[in-house]
Amino acid sequence: MKLRIEIVTPAPPGALHGNRITALRWHQFLMHLNYQSTVTEQWSGKSCDLLIALHGLRSYDSIKSFKRTHPDHPVVLIMTGTDIYRDLKNSKKVIQSMEMADAIVVLQPEAIHSLPKKFHTKVRVIYQSVKGITKKEPPKRHFLASIIGHLRSEKDPFCAAQSIKLLPPDSKIQLIQLGQAMSPDFKKEAISLDKKIDRYRWLGQLSHSKTLQWLSRSHVMIISSVMEGGAHVVSEAIAIGIPVIASDIPGNRGLLGHSYPAYYPVGDQVALSKILTKAETNTAFYQKLCKAIAVRKKIIKPELEQKSIQKLIKSLVK
Known part of the structure; x- marks a missing residue:
């Protein structure tokens, strides 16, 4: 039996x-x-x-x-x-x-x-x-950052979009946000930011495979959550080898490790924009992030x- x-x-x-x-x-x-x-x-x-x-x-x-x-x-x-x-x-x-x-x-x-x-x-x-997913060639003309997850308060969903406003004028960073708005207010806010910020696009909810396509060609992924048990999307980023910029919460530290070099204080748009700029402009720092992600592959x-x-x-x- x-x-x-x-x-x-x-x-x-x-x-x-x-x-x-x-x-x-x-x-x-x-x-x-x-x-x-x-x-x-x-x-x-x-x-x-x-x-x-x-x-x-x-x-x-x-x-x-x-x-x-x-x-x-x-x-x-x-x-x-x-x-x-x-x-x-x-x-x-x-x-x-x-x-x-x-x-x-x-x-x-x-x-x-x-x-x-x-x-x-x-x-x-x-x-x-996570089963291995192939990393795609990232865009040449700009530096692609993605943020993935349903738009709800636990995810602090607009911290990343707001941080994009603080980037230097010559930055080539583009932010793509994927995820369903879990309230009419969040939907309204996402649409409004999409119109106001040239570097930002909200694509709503896509299928899991299309979401992974976006993730696999990103230069970095942002996870801005206030709380996480252990986000599956972080495990997916690790599996593909995409560097993560993460809010400093236990759920992210538990997956990425204490010595991971790209945490920022929860909700701190200035700190997030600085790490994004560093990832875009400092090749040594970007390589350090890639190595730190590769080290975590064994757990997933x-x-x-x-x-x-x-x-x-x-x-x-x-």
């Missing part, structure tokens, strides 16, 4: 949210490991040997129902950035989900420091993997993630 596993993610089918991408990737690994796996938005009520739930707050009801029905069957909770860096402080449900879970997965090691000590023995770090290998998932499941299901 194959082990039956259900993965619950609140992100709906077709969504390009990190949670949905993680759920589908784990689903593929589980099938590859010869387990029976399904992905749902909430627990289906069907019997299974193991429940994997993404998001402590939004999957709370699923975890609670599953544990009530199958008290002896293990639950794996994969914690997201909003769980760890926002909801943990404000919601008892996140703590209760952690208490009910038999194992807690975080996507980068810095996350552990933000979790209550009593849960540390349950925590496993499993890095998100699919075989490492698959092995980690297999080890986790074997530890829970005897």
